[in-house]
Amino acid sequence: MKNKAVTIIGGGLAGSEAAYFLCKRGYEVTMYERRPSYDDGAHITPLLGELVCSNSLKSMQLTNACGLLKEEMRRMGSLMMEAADKAAIPGGNALTVDRDLFAKTMTDRLLTFPNFHLIREEKTDFGEDLCILATGPLTDGALYDRLLELSGGTNLSFFDASAPIIAKDSLDFTKVYAKSRFDQGDDAYLNCPFTKEEYDRFIIELTHAERAHIHSIDTHYFEGCLPVEIMAGRGHETLRHGMLKPFGLGTPEHPKPYAVAQLRQDTKLGDYYNIVGFQTNLTYREQKRVFRMIPGLENAEFLRYGLMHRNSYLDAPHALNEDLSLKKAPNVYIAGQLSGVEGYVESAAVGIIAAVEVARRLEGKPHINVPKETVIGALLDYLFHFVGGRFEPMNANWALFPDSSKKSREKTIEIALHAIESYWKDIHE
Numbered sequence: 001m002k003n004k005a006v007t008i009i010g011g012g013l014a015g016s017e018a019a020y021f022l023c024k025r026g027y028e029v030t031m032y033e034r035r036p037s038y039d040d041g042a043h044i045t046p047l048l049g050e051l052v053c054s055n056s057l058k059s060m061q062l063t064n065a066c067g068l069l070k071e072e073m074r075r076m077g078s079l080m081m082e083a084a085d086k087a088a089i090p091g092g093n094a095l096t097v098d099r100d101l102f103a104k105t106m107t108d109r110l111l112t113f114p115n116f117h118l119i120r121e122e123k124t125d126f127g128e129d130l131c132i133l134a135t136g137p138l139t140d141g142a143l144y145d146r147l148l149e150l151s152g153g154t155n156l157s158f159f160d161a162s163a164p165i166i167a168k169d170s171l172d173f174t175k176v177y178a179k180s181r182f183d184q185g186d187d188a189y190l191n192c193p194f195t196k197e198e199y200d201r202f203i204i205e206l207t208h209a210e211r212a213h214i215h216s217i218d219t220h221y222f223e224g225c226l227p228v229e230i231m232a233g234r235g236h237e238t239l240r241h242g243m244l245k246p247f248g249l250g251t252p253e254h255p256k257p258y259a260v261a262q263l264r265q266d267t268k269l270g271d272y273y274n275i276v277g278f279q280t281n282l283t284y285r286e287q288k289r290v291f292r293m294i295p296g297l298e299n300a301e302f303l304r305y306g307l308m309h310r311n312s313y314l315d316a317p318h319a320l321n322e323d324l325s326l327k328k329a330p331n332v333y334i335a336g337q338l339s340g341v342e343g344y345v346e347s348a349a350v351g352i353i354a355a356v357e358v359a360r361r362l363e364g365k366p367h368i369n370v371p372k373e374t375v376i377g378a379l380l381d382y383l384f385h386f387v388g389g390r391f392e393p394m395n396a397n398w399a400l401f402p403d404s405s406k407k408s409r410e411k412t413i414e415i416a417l418h419a420i421e422s423y424w425k426d427i428h429e
């Protein structure tokens, strides 16, 4: 059985996807997961595939690059997509999930395989055998140092934050109302309308509030997920043109709100909500004080505070081979956010591809490129062939398809789905 055995380090989104593919293919999979005995400050459950921040897997529409990526994953038999369908809760156009049910579904599914072996232990090195490293953006300690050594000493990082979660029954429903923007979708969001005076006061307090200390000299942020206080600091009106934009959210009682904060359901029961876009590095005390200035949140009960984390990733063009193995340690395959992609869905998708490549290697088959016409293929192409200054992590977006315009989008989608199906057929031959 030795050549049918694979070790996976990390039971997050990518590691779980990789395990699912390999288990279905008959491999003996041993997964090492350091939770629950290790507290990394972001994960709070022992469940595999836990979402650390937002409970949204972004748009479900194929005309959105992340929506198309999810459809590609469905066609590759993704565990994340199976779990998301089971745990879906109202979220307008976004695929929004009850985070606990989502992770529990992933965990339970993997545990049904007799060839899946879960060891709750922290790994500090990778042995000589083939392994998939899927320890995510919070990789640290001895394993991080080893990775640094093997990737040419050029690991990169950026700072990312999570948003707070509050209790629905602590909201003031004389102010808060349910409505979806322009009445599209299912009134999935709760809305907190600001007057101009409330908005002005809020922005001043937000930008002056005390921030938690970051233990690093490199405070590089990911532009796609800036802390709310950093965004607000870029200009008094910035949030009003971003996640607090009021358009399409007026009602007869609030015909023209100046700005609107939206709350998204976080659990199937509908008792927890997160404040959309409010990822933050404010101290807990300041989160409570400043976010309670949002109309309707005056007595909000905080069930989880926002938190800032250093996200590590590899300098993929220099560190990785095109089959996702490390150039300096070809027995180690990198999956998930460590590979240089950004986002839940993107990380999970790379987990599937890493597993495909490991299986091919064990089956004596050559590496196979994922077609560049697909979102996952375009993302991988970016990782391997990026040229320029500092390599930045990438999420699914249409800029990865320079030849595709809004007008030709339908064709791009059709080509991508056709390409992923032929890729999937090829790897099963």
Ligand SMILES: Cc1cc2nc3c(=O)[nH]c(=O)nc-3n(C[C@H](O)[C@H](O)[C@H](O)COP(=O)(O)OP(=O)(O)OC[C@H]3O[C@@H](n4cnc5c(N)ncnc54)[C@H](O)[C@@H]3O)c2cc1C
Binding pocket: 009, 010, 011, 012, 013, 014, 015, 032, 033, 034, 035, 042, 043, 049, 050, 051, 052, 053, 054, 055, 121, 122, 123, 124, 134, 135, 136, 137, 138, 139, 140, 143, 160, 161, 162, 307, 308, 309, 310, 311, 335, 336, 337, 338, 342, 343, 344, 345, 347, 348
């Ligand atoms: C604070 C924060 C907020 C984020 N918010 C969002 C968001 O809102 N939306 C979004 O799309 N993306 C977000 N991301 C980015 C990213 O999509 C997620 O981090 C995603 O979970 C990455 O998937 P992964 O499988 O690569 O890593 P993870 O899901 O983090 O999985 C890694 C796993 O490896 C385990 N592990 C780590 N080291 C070891 C070890 N040495 N031995 C054994 N086990 C180990 C961990 O416990 C964990 O279970 C966020 C990231 C962070 C850090």
